Amino acid sequence: MSIYQDLILDHYRNPRNQKPVIAPTHQAVAHNPTCGDKLGMELRIEDNIIREIGFIGSGCAISQASASLLTEHTKGMLVEEALALDPEKTLQLLGVTLSPARLKCALLSLETLKKALHQHKNPPENLSTSQLPKK
Amino acid sequence: MELPDTFKKYFPFFGHNPHIIYLDSAATTLKPSSVIKSEQEYLERLSSNVGRGLYPLAETTTSVFEDARSTIAHFIGAKNEEIIFTAGTTDSINMAARLIEPLLSEKHTIITTELEHHSNFLPWKELARRTEARCIISPITSEGMIDTEALAHLAAACPAIIAFTAVSNVTGAINPVADIIKCVRTRCPGAIILVDAAQAIGHMPIDAKAWDADFIAFSGHKIFAPTGIGILYGRKALLESLSPCRFGGGMVLDAVADMPEYKNAPERFEAGTPNIGGGIALAAAIRFVESIGFAAIRNHEQRLTAYALHELKSALGAAIRIIGPDSIDQRGNIISFEIDGIHPHDIAHLLGENGICVRAGEHCAAPLHRALGLTATTRLSFSIYNTEEDIDQLVRRLKEIRKILT
Numbered sequence: 001m002s003i004y005q006d007l008i009l010d011h012y013r014n015p016r017n018q019k020p021v022i023a024p025t026h027q028a029v030a031h032n033p034t035c036g037d038k039l040g041m042e043l044r045i046e047d048n049i050i051r052e053i054g055f056i057g058s059g060c061a062i063s064q065a066s067a068s069l070l071t072e073h074t075k076g077m078l079v080e081e082a083l084a085l086d087p088e089k090t091l092q093l094l095g096v097t098l099s100p101a102r103l104k105c106a107l108l109s110l111e112t113l114k115k116a117l118h119q120h121k122n123p124p125e126n127l128s129t130s131q132l133p134k135k
Numbered sequence: 136m137e138l139p140d141t142f143k144k145y146f147p148f149f150g151h152n153p154h155i156i157y158l159d160s161a162a163t164t165l166k167p168s169s170v171i172k173s174e175q176e177y178l179e180r181l182s183s184n185v186g187r188g189l190y191p192l193a194e195t196t197t198s199v200f201e202d203a204r205s206t207i208a209h210f211i212g213a214k215n216e217e218i219i220f221t222a223g224t225t226d227s228i229n230m231a232a233r234l235i236e237p238l239l240s241e242k243h244t245i246i247t248t249e250l251e252h253h254s255n256f257l258p259w260k261e262l263a264r265r266t267e268a269r270c271i272i273s274p275i276t277s278e279g280m281i282d283t284e285a286l287a288h289l290a291a292a293c294p295a296i297i298a299f300t301a302v303s304n305v306t307g308a309i310n311p312v313a314d315i316i317k318c319v320r321t322r323c324p325g326a327i328i329l330v331d332a333a334q335a336i337g338h339m340p341i342d343a344k345a346w347d348a349d350f351i352a353f354s355g356h357k358i359f360a361p362t363g364i365g366i367l368y369g370r371k372a373l374l375e376s377l378s379p380c381r382f383g384g385g386m387v388l389d390a391v392a393d394m395p396e397y398k399n400a401p402e403r404f405e406a407g408t409p410n411i412g413g414g415i416a417l418a419a420a421i422r423f424v425e426s427i428g429f430a431a432i433r434n435h436e437q438r439l440t441a442y443a444l445h446e447l448k449s450a451l452g453a454a455i456r457i458i459g460p461d462s463i464d465q466r467g468n469i470i471s472f473e474i475d476g477i478h479p480h481d482i483a484h485l486l487g488e489n490g491i492c493v494r495a496g497e498h499c500a501a502p503l504h505r506a507l508g509l510t511a512t513t514r515l516s517f518s519i520y521n522t523e524e525d526i527d528q529l530v531r532r533l534k535e536i537r538k539i540l541t
Contacts, residue, residue, distance in 0.1 A: 002485070002488050004481075004484075004540075012540070035495070036496070036497050036501070036511050037510065037511070059478060060479075060481045060484075061481045102480070
């Protein structure tokens, strides 16, 4: 079975939350050394709840669909719930079985999210141009 | 000359994988029966160690192994004592860096280029860090070749070491090695010059003397031999002046003395039991290449490369960006490309689902991708077992992939 199923193709072609967040309180950039892809993520957390979440960057269909699905899933979540997300859950969202070579693509979004949750931004401002992944 | 389409018959791989289209020979080549048989024969019939035993079987193994060394030496126009067995290109270059290390200090400069595979980049960066020498990265042209003029300019400052590749593993560019070395030597006669021949070996004749290189590194598995065997060629006069960097059995004359006395090259650089079967198989691979001949190999690969370039351009038009030289004469068996809006990982994965094997990513050449403004590319690489039909299937599938992903 191809891993390029309708759900993944839909989220790849029409990514959700692929935009900067207004007045982000948390942000991070992570990098996939096997392909050189970079993914940026921004969050606005208020009252311990993820009110807004967005991602920036281009990449393969798996990494883009995974970022889209994960941001959709975590919007409105408590910070503790988001911190408890594991690779298994991220793969469940994608709904396919991946080979080890593609796991890194699928899990880059989770890595970026976890990193961002630990990087509080004060005062709130967007990722700078130099940090931004190439579009 | 043998009909190219019959080359496939030498490779048992296709008997086991009749539907695989293998376009990743720059990563590793498939192995012909004669090579597999030679390693198997060593394992089954000889199996003993080299250089130590006095019983007839061990003597036979030693002589078969040393014959292999002669075959390899002859193949690149070298002397037997200039051929050091290693585990592969990466091992060879790391070893060369370790051998030269005692000659370097913060006063010296090392030059490598933007074109290099990480294996001819990181060992020099690390050597510079250890010795506090300067490491300079020589630029490339927009076609992904070594910028000879820029390298000559840098060579005028008399670097201690210049390391560059004969053929790029990404752009497929064939650098004019002999011309580059000649140009460098007129400006800096004393520089130690290393050529990474990993992507040249098996595709074009190599003559160490005509190149006038001090070190040449290559792997067996890029020329139809198994993985885990490689060669570091070192110019005899240079090797004689260098101290060993690995220590153990088989390389010492007097181990008990306060200052141990070591054997001459190449033994002094080959501590421990070598990859005997691998060395014997590498010689078999060379005999295989010689039986086909470089003219036929180059002809076949060049024809496929030209055909693939034409077919890719006509099928994908402005959507494809092909990296590397325009001239087919400056290209080896490698084509890397980008397709608008489609990530190479998706291309390689979707091709893989149809049994078409290509490589995607940075191909262990991050500096080159940065220099050419690329994030990642898809790479095809051909060998004698590929056919026009392989390319037709690839192009057909690429067109389908564009439909799926855009």
